[in-house]
Amino acid sequence: MIxxxxxxxxxxxxxxxxxxxxxxxxxxxxxxxxxxxxxALIVPLTYHMQPIAGLAMIIGxxxxxxxxxDIPATFLRVPGTPASGTAVLDGYILTHKGKGGLAIALxxxxxxxxxxxxxxxxxxxxxxxxxxxxxxxxxEYFWLxxxxxxxxxVISKGSNTKGFFSMGIGVLxxxxxxxxxxxxxxxxxHNSELMGGISFIPVMIxxxxxxxxxxxxxxxxxxxxxxxxxxxxxxxxxxLREVFKExxxxxxxxxxSSVIGNLIGALPGAGADVAAWVSYGAAKKTSKHxxxxxxxxxxxxxxxxxxxxxxxxxSWIPALVFGIPGDTITSIVLxxxxxxxxxxxxxxxxxxxxxxxxIFAVGLVSQIFLIIIGFAGIKAYSYILKFExxxxxxxxxxxxxxxxxxxRNNTFDIGIVIIFGLIGYFCEKGKIPLxxxxxxxxxxxxxxxxxxxxxxxxxxxxLPFLSxxxxxxxxxxxxxxxxxxxxxxxxxxxxxxxKEKK
Numbered sequence: 243m244i245x246x247x248x249x250x251x252x253x254x255x256x257x258x259x260x261x262x263x264x265x266x267x268x269x270x271x272x273x274x275x276x277x278x279x280x281x282a283l284i285v286p287l288t289y290h291m292q293p294i295a296g297l298a299m300i301i302g303x304x305x306x307x308x309x310x311x312d313i314p315a316t317f318l319r320v321p322g323t324p325a326s327g328t329a330v331l332d333g334y335i336l337t338h339k340g341k342g343g344l345a346i347a348l349x350x351x352x353x354x355x356x357x358x359x360x361x362x363x364x365x366x367x368x369x370x371x372x373x374x375x376x377x378x379x380x381x382e383y384f385w386l387x388x389x390x391x392x393x394x395x396v397i398s399k400g401s402n403t404k405g406f407f408s409m410g411i412g413v414l415x416x417x418x419x420x421x422x423x424x425x426x427x428x429x430x431x432h433n434s435e436l437m438g439g440i441s442f443i444p445v446m447i448x449x450x451x452x453x454x455x456x457x458x459x460x461x462x463x464x465x466x467x468x469x470x471x472x473x474x475x476x477x478x479x480x481x482l483r484e485v486f487k488e489x490x491x492x493x494x495x496x497x498x499s500s501v502i503g504n505l506i507g508a509l510p511g512a513g514a515d516v517a518a519w520v521s522y523g524a525a526k527k528t529s530k531h532x533x534x535x536x537x538x539x540x541x542x543x544x545x546x547x548x549x550x551x552x553x554x555x556x557s558w559i560p561a562l563v564f565g566i567p568g569d570t571i572t573s574i575v576l577x578x579x580x581x582x583x584x585x586x587x588x589x590x591x592x593x594x595x596x597x598x599x600x601i602f603a604v605g606l607v608s609q610i611f612l613i614i615i616g617f618a619g620i621k622a623y624s625y626i627l628k629f630e631x632x633x634x635x636x637x638x639x640x641x642x643x644x645x646x647x648x649x650r651n652n653t654f655d656i657g658i659v660i661i662f663g664l665i666g667y668f669c670e671k672g673k674i675p676l677x678x679x680x681x682x683x684x685x686x687x688x689x690x691x692x693x694x695x696x697x698x699x700x701x702x703x704x705l706p707f708l709s710x711x712x713x714x715x716x717x718x719x720x721x722x723x724x725x726x727x728x729x730x731x732x733x734x735x736x737x738x739x740x741k742e743k744k
Contacts, residue, residue: 298608521545
């Protein structure tokens, strides 16, 4: 491992690696430009490089872009990447309480800690986790998706009914496009643009970004939810002592969220965005102060950002050990490795152990670079935020449109952004939470596809969805999530009644 650490500090590895991480800050900070897009752009540039240089660029840009997506989410309420959707829930509120600097600094350090823990888990128990991930069939993935959807009641601010309603809209939107089982178009209204479905990235940009701009333009008495340009520089300032104090206070939550993120990242197809939402819901469910979530909770900041970076390490587990991509990024990585003449799978640990150790070393050192480059990115945004509010709002609209168009080079996605910007505005006026809608759109296809394929395999029988051990455990977790609160209330009521009788 020491040899691997020394070898990655060669100039021909170090310079492209750092430049890629700087690019990640830019990509993550622009709404719509995803980490996957950055990796896809980088891979062709690495063709003539040695494998570790190319892989260092890919790993570096993954970590920085996932973190950087939280910067505009925290300061402008516009998620830079899909994994940054949770940052708008508490980070943005903290900004308007004068604690934006603390929120983004915690975000940065927790991203690095989550990344380190994710890589350490990858190093020490990757075979065990990969074997566990391979046990997941359509039955288990169905319940995992349902578990994720059930988080809509946990992450909802206000009425649970409205949270379910919002989630239901998201699930309904996820059914638009070609039916994966029958190949028949659904809810497309003979529009060819809808054949591929509705991408959740333009929807997310519209719901969180454009709706906020509309809110600031239309609403005149919104001093408490709009940035005050006079003291904007103060909103990015923070005390390292306060940051480390909060990290110490919430260290167990950071570790727990990192483990959750890594486990979810190890499940093929789940990804950092799912990890962030699930860890946020789990943190709220186990918190001593759940009422603070959505109102500027520190726990609501540290949990998802620890999980989404830890998920990157988790996604490499099935990719390296079994050659199965954990997410879209590692699917590109597998293609790149084949381009380098490498064959991912169990034999790579025997034939290319030196390279594997270099990958581990790059993952760990990238967290140190992340802190340094991340601070530079935050500083850059502090200058951007000093512009007048109308310039910032115009910039948000421009970058939102560019980001939506760049996703598929399709003007139709621009229309999606505008439509969902209006929907988001009216939903917020009706106090309908937006986060469950995104959750439904992300997890809807996962739930539907695995349910239908599972039922086809069992010829319509639902029993196998409950008879398998992992499926049963996931089902019981869901039951406990919904049943625990009423049971506690009933026991408390019975105890109070007995006490009054005595």
